[in-house]
Every structure is written in structure tokens, then in C-alpha cells.
Amino acid sequence: MIYLDYSATTPISDLALKTYMHVSTHYFGNASSLHTCGTDAASIIESARSTIASLLSVTPRSIYFTGCGSEANSSALIALAKGNGRNGKQLVTTPLEHPSVLQTFAYLESQGFTVSKVRVNEYGQVCLSHLRELLQEKTVLVSIGHASAELGTIQDLESIGDIVKEHGALFHSDCVQTFGKVMIPVKEAHLDSFSISSHKVYGPKGAGACYISPQTSWDSFFPHTSHEKGLRPGTVDTAGIAAFAAAAEETYSMQTDIEKKVRKLSEYFTKTVLSEESIILEGHPDKRIPGHFALRFDQREGQYIMLELNRRGIAVSTGSACRSGSSSPPASMIALGRSSEEAHGLIRLSMGKFTTRDDIEKAVEIMQNLASREMTGGI
CATH class of the missing domain: 3.90.1150.10 (Aspartate Aminotransferase, domain 1)
Incomplete structure (x- = not known):
């Protein structure tokens, strides 16, 4: 074949597979446990966090590991909306977004938010003038993907980010399709949040991550949870995260x-x-x-x-x-x-x-x- x-997905690289097997065998402890096996696993996760952060030129404490890119989108969007809903209830996105973004916004609509969608041109590029029209004082969050999974069109995130920043809204971008393929303009686009995924860069399935700026307020969908600084519940996959970081580093080098x-x-x-x-x-x-x-x-x-x-x-x-x-x-x-x-x-x-x-x-x-x-x- x-x-x-x-x-859709990539085959796992030899390096990622070897990393996964090695960590699964030698660092199988629960990273939340306080004994040596647990702290060793936690050390592996923090090393992976630093690797991913370095590739993206962001601080390690801004990276939160998730189970996939879809979870990275939903977790970040809900956390940002909940944490900043007092500033407004309007959300802005496009009709080109991944189902995980559109489904999350549909959920947020049921929670009292309103959703507006920006028009795109014949090539799938966001209409900047329409974006300006949609943004209001009550706009709290804008989510526009770096590139459409279906069309492949790459958005001008820098220009979009300038407009969003002018209006004082938060800016999230689904970067799952572009991670490891083109540069993600984190600072240039004034991104407050973005999502990435392991299995798009020759890593294992079951691992992803989101970036949330340390300067940005957020509130988890899951109250009182302890994993990933309170963003999500559930024991983290140490081996999957380590293999994710190894695959990402290798992909960036190539x-x-x-x-x-x-x-x-x-x-x-x-x-x-x-x-x-x-x-x-x-x-x-x-x-x-x-x-x-x-x-x-x-x-x-x-x-x-x-x-x-x-x-x-x-x-x-x-x-x-x-x-x-x-x-x-x-x-x-x-x-x-x-x-x-x-x-x-x-x-x-x-x-x-x-x-x-x-x-x-x-x-x-x-x-x-x-x-x-x-x-x-x-x-």
C-alpha cells in the first residue's frame, strides 16, 4: 500500500518507538507518586516538556500535555473561555476549523457564549475586514487554525493576531497540521494558546500538548484536578510523552x-x-x-x-x-x-x-x- x-497520521519513527519502549520498561512509575519510581517518571515528563518548549521558543511552564490534539484544543478553549468569561461572552472562529474546535464552541454556546464565524475567500483565507467587523468589546476569544486540515490553506496568523490584539481578545490557534512542517509564529501572531499533536510528527498516538501563555488566565473544565497543573484529570502517559518529544525533536532537525x-x-x-x-x-x-x-x-x-x-x-x-x-x-x-x-x-x-x-x-x-x-x- x-x-x-x-x-491524518504518520508512521511512528524508529527513534520514537525505541524511546517509548525504553521509558515503558525503565520508567513505568506513576509520575504523581512520591517514591523514586514516580519522581523518575516525573523527571522524564519535565525533560520532554522542556524539549517541546525549546522547539517552539516558549517557556516550559506554558506547555500542558494532553491525550491528543483534539483534547489540546478543547481543554485550552474551555479553560480560556471559563477563565475570562467575565470579560465578554462572544467567541469568534471560522467554518474551516477542526471538529474538535467547532464542537467545543458548540458546547460553550450551550453555556451562554455566542459564536460568530468569519468569512473566508475562495482559497480559504480569512477575510480580515470581516474579522474586524465581528470583533466587539465583548469578544473574549478568537480561535483560527494555522492551516485547514481539509484544504491545506495556511492562514496569515501574524495579520490576524494584530487585529485580535488591537481588540483585546485572546487568540488561540489549532497548529496540529503545521507543527513540524512550517514555523508557528507564536510571538509574531500574539498567540495566547495553540495546540499540537504527537502522531502528526512521527510520534505515537495518544499524546498531544497545548500552549497557554503564562500571562493568560484560565479555569479548567475539571475543578480540583491535579494533573498537568490542574488542566486535566488522569495519569499522564510518560512513555507516550517522551516518545512525542523525541519524535518532535527529530522532525524539527529534519x-x-x-x-x-x-x-x-x-x-x-x-x-x-x-x-x-x-x-x-x-x-x-x-x-x-x-x-x-x-x-x-x-x-x-x-x-x-x-x-x-x-x-x-x-x-x-x-x-x-x-x-x-x-x-x-x-x-x-x-x-x-x-x-x-x-x-x-x-x-x-x-x-x-x-x-x-x-x-x-x-x-x-x-x-x-x-x-x-x-x-x-x-x-
Whole structure:
């Protein structure tokens, strides 16, 4: 199987796997226990916290480990909203956000907050003038992802952050898709909070983290809990966190080389597949996640294309893995002004550090055959 769904998850690296096994074997104590086994595990976690913080140029005490990127989003957003609700009840986001953000905002609506959504242009970029219109004195929190998981479009967080700061609101960004691929402009965008995930950077599943600025007030959804400085309940996964830090550090050290390789493969893919008139690229043509392609086959169902590619040994997706199984069209496509039929045509192909030229050549051949309705069997 040729794997081209790196935006959904990545294979665990050898280093991350070795780290996980080593820590599981030798540092299995509960990090909250006061005996030596516990304090040794706690030391491993604090070392991982410092590693992640160093990669992002933030202070270690601003990093909170979670069970995944989705939990990082929900925990941070609820904590910020609860801790600052006295300042206002309006929340602002976009229709492009990951389900974990939109679902959290739906919950906060049920708790008395109001939610406003910023319009985006035909490429999925936030309309800055509309953002200015939406922001009010009662706006307490803005959450706009660094890049859309489905479209791949990267937002201008610096310009967005300047506008949010002018209005005195808090700014959170879902950076799960961009972590380890492009720089996260923490200071430049005036970010008060952001989320990242282990399994997007060749680490194990079951580990994530959120950053919350030490200058920002917050109040946990879970009162009186003790883990991660009160942000969440539950014994932390020492081995998973250590492997997360190892994978992130390794990915950062290889980031330039991976990006160069992926961009070269992307150039070939663009020249070949996108020369087909019936295959349309959605999202911004240039300002997008390296190696990410949101494609629409004209008048063809995306799920059908995905299944046909799968039958021929190519793994892609029809959008965010966290909305798989949904019969509704991708909200990101509707936000671009696409019809429901067009939106259902979306597939997502994403490359990573293990993708080869041979993989892409085979994928190109099959996709061209599908586009011309030549249903050839096998690879």
C-alpha cells in the first residue's frame, strides 16, 4: 500500500518507538507518586516538556500535555473561555476549523457564549475586514487554525493576531497540521494558546500538548484536578510523552530536508495530475501545507475516487479523519462557495518523509486513469 495520508497520521519513527519502549520498561512509575519510581517518571515528563518548549521558543511552564490534539484544543478553549468569561461572552472562529474546535464552541454556546464565524475567500483565507467587523468589546476569544486540515490553506496568523490584539481578545490557534512542517509564529501572531499533536510528527498516538501563555488566565473544565497543573484529570502517559518529544525533536532537525523533498515531489505531482482539466486543486495554490493537496474530481464523488484508489493500493482520504463517516459535505468546501455536489467531490492527498518519487509516479498514473474513466485494475 502506498500511503499518502500523512495529514491524518504518520508512521511512528524508529527513534520514537525505541524511546517509548525504553521509558515503558525503565520508567513505568506513576509520575504523581512520591517514591523514586514516580519522581523518575516525573523527571522524564519535565525533560520532554522542556524539549517541546525549546522547539517552539516558549517557556516550559506554558506547555500542558494532553491525550491528543483534539483534547489540546478543547481543554485550552474551555479553560480560556471559563477563565475570562467575565470579560465578554462572544467567541469568534471560522467554518474551516477542526471538529474538535467547532464542537467545543458548540458546547460553550450551550453555556451562554455566542459564536460568530468569519468569512473566508475562495482559497480559504480569512477575510480580515470581516474579522474586524465581528470583533466587539465583548469578544473574549478568537480561535483560527494555522492551516485547514481539509484544504491545506495556511492562514496569515501574524495579520490576524494584530487585529485580535488591537481588540483585546485572546487568540488561540489549532497548529496540529503545521507543527513540524512550517514555523508557528507564536510571538509574531500574539498567540495566547495553540495546540499540537504527537502522531502528526512521527510520534505515537495518544499524546498531544497545548500552549497557554503564562500571562493568560484560565479555569479548567475539571475543578480540583491535579494533573498537568490542574488542566486535566488522569495519569499522564510518560512513555507516550517522551516518545512525542523525541519524535518532535527529530522532525524539527529534519524539517528543512523533508520540506525540500516534499516540495520537489509536489512540483512533479502538480505538473502531471493538475494538467488534467477534470482534476481541480482546492485551497490556496501556494500558501498551503507542504505536500498537501485538496483535490476535486469534476462530477465525481470523492468517496468513490478514494475507494478506487484504495482498491489500487493508494491510501488517501476524503478530508479530516475526525469527520470520517459523516454524510454531510465538508464544511470547508461549502465555506468556499462550492455546491454540496462539488463539496462531496473532495479528496485529500498528503505526503511525508517516507514518500518516494516512485510512490507519486504510481499515484499519478492511477489518478490520470481515473480522471479519464479508464478503470484499469491494479497497479
